[in-house]
Amino acid sequence: MKGTDHSGTHTDATDNLKEELEKLKERLVKAEKQKDELLLSKLSADRERDEAQDELGKLMDLEVEQYKENLVIKENQERHLNTVKQQNIELQREIQKLQDDLAAKGSEVSQDFWIKRDIPKKKMKFTGMENAGNEETFLNTCCLYHIAAKIPFSLQQRQALLTFEEEDVAQKLIRRGKHTVSLDNGKIDLTAMPVTLETGVKFELHVTISGEEINVSDIPDIQIPDEWIRDKLELNFYKSKQGGGEVKNVSYDRRSHTATITFLRPGVADNFMRCTTHPFCINEKRFMLSVSPSIEKHLEKFQIFSGISKRTLLLSGTHEVEEDEESMQDMIEIHFQKPSNDGGEIESIKYVATGTKLAYFEEDTETVA
Structure with a gap:
């Protein structure tokens, strides 16, 4: 009969327990280490959360401030826009007023250059021929008119216009100014002035x-x-x-x-x-x-031309006299023809005793109607 060795079994059990204990210790160390890492992670997460909350708070505060600034800016822009609109309305009114004034003045100015002249009928005569430049010219009838409108001058009551043959005579009499003319019943003082013409056209x-x-x-x-x-x-x-x-x-x-x-x-x-x-x-x-x-x-x-007639002068300053218009004109003509009175040959003369008459001037020659 053989005996049983219980000591070997006990030894194996003890070794197993030791191994288990070592494993448990290792696991415990790992668990502690994981716990520490988790704690560190939690602390880091809490810190990040707090930082994020602080940053969020700052952003919210900044957004509120920005919102308030935007409101102020919007209000300022609306006030400025209203001011600009009002200014635009006033400017438009002013522009319209200026346009109306300009149109009125333009109409007045344009009327100054309106030309209304009756061109008298004239006989036409053949003067020459020209070669047709092209077929179109040959087919059409072409006319060319040279037009120079006479310039009217209003001769008032008891005024006279004298046109001399020599320009120097008229200018000398104008420079002298005052002239005393002998009449049958006394004398009169006359003033010689230049004749300023209105606008003429050609x-x-x-x-x-x-x-x-x-x-x-x-x-x-x-x-x-x-x-x-x-x-x-x-x-x-x-x-x-x-x-x-x-x-x-x-x-x-x-x-x-x-x-x-x-x-x-x-x-x-x-x-x-x-x-x-x-x-x-x-x-x-x-x-x-x-x-x-x-x-x-x-x-x-x-x-368009205007100017002063060089050979014509205007006499004014006559008071009411007994002589008739024809006699008065003759005595004025006699006085201003004499060289002793600085006069000279008179080309035309017109004296108006009553009412108003028109004298017409042309570019080269001057005639009185």
């Missing part, structure tokens, strides 16, 4: 009468398309018994009831100038159109 008027176009007016207002009216006008003037021809173009304006007809063949336009009206049938109705030449007018070399 220009060239160029007139071109087209040999290819005519103007048509009084076109009836019929509710059909414009293209149809153009076609009917073209057909009408193409087949006209007045000497129509092929039409190159029709320019029609419904608003003004007018049209411009351009013919392809030269000379056709002249055929319609013999009569100022032309029949026009449309929609079984007959109308009469007004026909006129196509005329282009423009000004060139327009000049």
Whole structure:
């Protein structure tokens, strides 16, 4: 019978316990270490949280301050905008007032340069020929007028105008100023003054009468398309018994009831100038159109001039006298023709006893009406 060795088993159990104990210690050390790391992490997280809360608080405070500043800025901008709007309204009123004043003054200024002169009828005579520069010039009738408007001067009651043949005579008498003229019943003192003229104008008027176009007016207002009216006008003037021809173009304006007809063949336009009206049938109705030449007018070399007449003087200062107008004019003329009175040859003289008369001056010669 064999015996059992219990000491070996006990030893193995003790070793196992020791191993377990060592493992537990290691685990405990690890756990403590993890705990310390967690504590450190928590402390770091708390610190970061506190810093974040502080930063958030600062940002919130900054946002509140920024909001308040924005409110102040917005209020200031609104006040400034209202001020600017008010200033703009006042400026617009002022601009409108200035524009009205400028328009009124411009109208006044423009009226100073308005020209209204009746050009008298004159006989025309042939003076020469020029070679046509191109076909268009040959087809058209071109006229050139040189116009110089006479300058009116208002001669008042008991005033006289004297125009001398020599400029020096008039200027000497003006420099002398006072003159005593002997009359049948006494003497009168006269003052010689220069004649300041109003504004005068000169220009060239160029007139071109087209040999290819005519103007048509009084076109009836019929509710059909414009293209149809153009076609009917073209057909009408193409087949006209007045000497129509092929039409190159029709320019029609419904608003003004007018049209411009351009013919392809030269000379056709002249055929319609013999009569100022032309029949026009449309929609079984007959109308009469007004026909006129196509005329282009423009000004060139327009000049405005003013100044003082060098050979003419104005006499004033006469009081009421017994002599009639013709006698008074004769005595003035006799006095100022004498060289002893610094006078000279008089080209024209006009004395006005009562009322007002107009004297007209031209650029080179001066005449009295």
